[in-house]
Amino acid sequence: MTQILVDADACPVKDEIYKVAFRHAVPVTIVSNSPIRTPAHGLISRVVVSDGFDAADDWIAERAGRATVCITADILLADRCVKAGAIVIGPNGKPFTANSIGSAVATRAIMADLRANGDAIGGPPPFTKADRSRFLSALDEAIVRLLRQA
Secondary structure, three states, X not given: OOEEEEEOOOOOOHHHHHHHHHHHOOOEEEEEOOOOOOOOOOOEEEXXXXXXXXXXXXHHHHHOOOOEEEXXXXXXXXXXXXXXXXXXXOOOOOEEOOOOHHHHHHHHHHHHHHHHOOXXXXXXXXXXXXXXXXXXXXXXXXXXXXXXXX
């Protein structure tokens, strides 16, 4: 069954996820380390995991599969979900795919090394309206593709 799993602690596109889910009648599971408000709707469920390291990531990765769209900005979680066969989309609307995840993981490792050496490298670019629009379009396309395959 098609489903959307959301790494929700720092997800800026939850409203867009609900909009697409309601339009296509696809269940959404919001996964976080602390309670997050969600709409009172039969398609939306909320899972609060322990605050243990990677608890939300582990919960999502264990349930990701071919009929799943995973929403995350976490590159290592994206890697696990891609390997499980899920469609993975970042909050900025950019997909993580089998072809792109390797370079994303490598870039993450390089950036972590630079930060560990004290280099000031800055953070990700600010989230924009274009990112939100790109995300909405990417999620809708992914859901339509999965529903056609079902």
